[in-house]
Amino acid sequence: MSLPRTAREIRARVSARDVSAVEVCRDALDRITRLDARLHAFLHLDEKGALARAADLDRDRPADAPLLGVPVALKDNICKAGMRTTAASRLLEHYVPPYSAGVVERLERAGAVIVGKTNCDEFAMGSSTEHSAFGPTRNPWATDRIPGGSSGGSAVAVAAGMVPLALGSDTGGSIRQPAALCGILGLKPTYGRVSRYGLIAFGSSLDQIGPFARSTADLAALIGTIAGPDARDSTSAADPVPDYGAQLTGDIHGLRVGVPRELLQQGVEPAVMAAFEGALAELAGAGAIVTDVALPHASLAIPVYYLVANAEASSNLARFDGVRYGDRAEASTVHDVYYRTRAHFGAEVKRRIMIGTFVLSAGYYDAYYLKAQKVRALIRQDYDEAFRRVDVVAVPTSPTVAFKLGERTADPLQMYLADVFTAATNLVGLPAISVPCGVSDERLPIGLQLTGRPFDEGTLLRAADVMDRRRPIPSPDVETI
Amino acid sequence: MAEILTRADVERIAALARLELTAEEIALFAEQLSAILGYADQVQQVDTSGVPAASPTTPDATVFRDDLPLPCLPRDLALSQAPAADRGAGLFKVPRVLGS
Numbered sequence: 099m100s101l102p103r104t105a106r107e108i109r110a111r112v113s114a115r116d117v118s119a120v121e122v123c124r125d126a127l128d129r130i131t132r133l134d135a136r137l138h139a140f141l142h143l144d145e146k147g148a149l150a151r152a153a154d155l156d157r158d159r160p161a162d163a164p165l166l167g168v169p170v171a172l173k174d175n176i177c178k179a180g181m182r183t184t185a186a187s188r189l190l191e192h193y194v195p196p197y198s199a200g201v202v203e204r205l206e207r208a209g210a211v212i213v214g215k216t217n218c219d220e221f222a223m224g225s226s227t228e229h230s231a232f233g234p235t236r237n238p239w240a241t242d243r244i245p246g247g248s249s250g251g252s253a254v255a256v257a258a259g260m261v262p263l264a265l266g267s268d269t270g271g272s273i274r275q276p277a278a279l280c281g282i283l284g285l286k287p288t289y290g291r292v293s294r295y296g297l298i299a300f301g302s303s304l305d306q307i308g309p310f311a312r313s314t315a316d317l318a319a320l321i322g323t324i325a326g327p328d329a330r331d332s333t334s335a336a337d338p339v340p341d342y343g344a345q346l347t348g349d350i351h352g353l354r355v356g357v358p359r360e361l362l363q364q365g366v367e368p369a370v371m372a373a374f375e376g377a378l379a380e381l382a383g384a385g386a387i388v389t390d391v392a393l394p395h396a397s398l399a400i401p402v403y404y405l406v407a408n409a410e411a412s413s414n415l416a417r418f419d420g421v422r423y424g425d426r427a428e429a430s431t432v433h434d435v436y437y438r439t440r441a442h443f444g445a446e447v448k449r450r451i452m453i454g455t456f457v458l459s460a461g462y463y464d465a466y467y468l469k470a471q472k473v474r475a476l477i478r479q480d481y482d483e484a485f486r487r488v489d490v491v492a493v494p495t496s497p498t499v500a501f502k503l504g505e506r507t508a509d510p511l512q513m514y515l516a517d518v519f520t521a522a523t524n525l526v527g528l529p530a531i532s533v534p535c536g537v538s539d540e541r542l543p544i545g546l547q548l549t550g551r552p553f554d555e556g557t558l559l560r561a562a563d564v565m566d567r568r569r570p571i572p573s574p575d576v577e578t579i
Numbered sequence: 580m581a582e583i584l585t586r587a588d589v590e591r592i593a594a595l596a597r598l599e600l601t602a603e604e605i606a607l608f609a610e611q612l613s614a615i616l617g618y619a620d621q622v623q624q625v626d627t628s629g630v631p632a633a634s635p636t637t638p639d640a641t642v643f644r645d646d647l648p649l650p651c652l653p654r655d656l657a658l659s660q661a662p663a664a665d666r667g668a669g670l671f672k673v674p675r676v677l678g679s
Contacts, residue, residue: 196656332642401619412596421671426662432673441599448598452612455596466619472627510611511618
């Protein structure tokens with residue numbers, strides 16, 4: 099009998115002693131080793147640690163372990179004690195965190211096996227994983243194309259079947275966009291749903307950690323594991339964590355789905371638009387009520403996002419000065435240590451620090467940063483208004499399918515537009531899911547994004563599950579790459 | 580598009596951000612950052628009179644906890660990742676701060 103490859107099957111069969119956690123772990127490590135020379139999803143693989151952990155689980159059999167023996171990959175901006183964590187930056191090339199993130203502690207309590215760290219854009223700044231200091235990750239559906247970003251390595255690790263589950267972080271679309279471009283599920287939880295303790299900060303009013311999976315049942319198991327309050331993150335919410343698995347009823351009869359048509363007027367590829375319309379028809383076929391909804395300020399999400407996120411980034415990245423951790427460029431004064439150490443940031447990180455520093459500087463703060471925060475409040479009002487009439491808002495996750503490596507790296511503004519449909523939900527703190535809804539003629543995946551009310555991840559999972567049941571999409575043929 | 584940021588502006592901002600840039604980076608960033616800020620200028624067209632600037636993701640209530648001393652990261656662990664430290668004295672080490 100073949101080894102299980104979904105979290106649900108792994109947990110059931112490891113619990114029943116039908117397979118061992120060590121066998122499952124070896125299977126994942128073999129597959130990673132075989133495929134990663136081509137895909138480069140991982141920056142660090144901890145074979146020894148993962149196998150030892152799996153052996154411990156086989157021996158101890160912890161009770162109440164919803165992810166017993168399940169291999170999980172972490173985006174490389176999430177700290178695990180003793181495991182190198184670089185955020186795909188030269189500045190942290192040799193950094194080994196002395197503590198674990200809150201989500202890592204929760205994964206370990208749930209019986210998961212953390213196999214390693216995945217590639218991403220440096221400090222999670224990018225939409226293609228090409229801004230990694232350690233080279234790009236490739237899309238398993240077409241290896242001359244980007245996997246999306248910034249959590250591209252985690253998306254590829256799941257899409258290529260290396261691991262059933264992975265964590266990413268999402269500041270402007272960094273979970274949902276790669277999930278869409280790699281043909282898997284990705285969820286950005288409500289702001290505050292998941293502790294950011296131990297996440298290397300980028301935009302602190304926007305960042306959330308969230309799950310990737312190939313099935314809604316697995317996605318529900320992972321968000322249920324990582325959600326909940328943490329005293330070490332003052333923004334984490336005390337709201338009770340529901341049983342997400344119980345939400346997967348298959349019934350969306352009467353669910354009101356709002357479509358902001360005016361937002362989709364320009365820049366959406368025909369194949370994406372066709373798959374999106376097909377997805378709306380599926381939801382309607384399952385009993386949902388699809389109506390138009392207005393989000394008049396959402397078209398400003400990208401300019402607002404790049405002002406707010408970069409302002410926060412310039413502040414958060416001030417800590418990388420070569421003094422307390424990370425690599426230091428030697429110099430004779432501490433002043434020169436700062437300048438020379440920070441010269442090792444990649445070009446995209448420098449651009450963002452520069453924009454953020456500028457919009458927070460004397461004389462420009464009101465015109466840029468304060469103005470952006472006010473428009474942000476208007477975007478939130480639009481969503482509040484929309485959710486009086488509908489239960490979820492539907493848009494394509496990405497306006498295009500996966501683009502080719504190198505196609506947008508010379509034009510930062512073009513790269514930023516990849517987030518045109520995802521950034522708004524971070525600005526307003528709402529949960530959003532990307533679910534596969536088709537493939538293009540060239541067999542490139544397309545994602546549907548559903549945004550919900552605060553802490554209503556359950557409804558998003560239920561709707562995604564209905565899509566998943568009615569329109570399962572194929573897996574990439576990784577054996578040929 | 581008019582250049583919003585000159586090379587001199589870029590150098591001034593880089594100094595504020597403690598970033599050492601090459602001459603090529605300064606020239607490239609003057610162009611790219613002007614394009615990005617030009618694009619972001621759309622927000623100026625929006626009427627925001629009377630709109631509060633509060634971040635809409637901030638929790639409604641400030642979270643308090645009891646003011647009790649709790650264990651924190653041990654000093655030797657905190658120093659373990661420093662590029663230079665005096666473990667015995669429990670200090671991070673940096674080169675000269677003042678003077679030439």
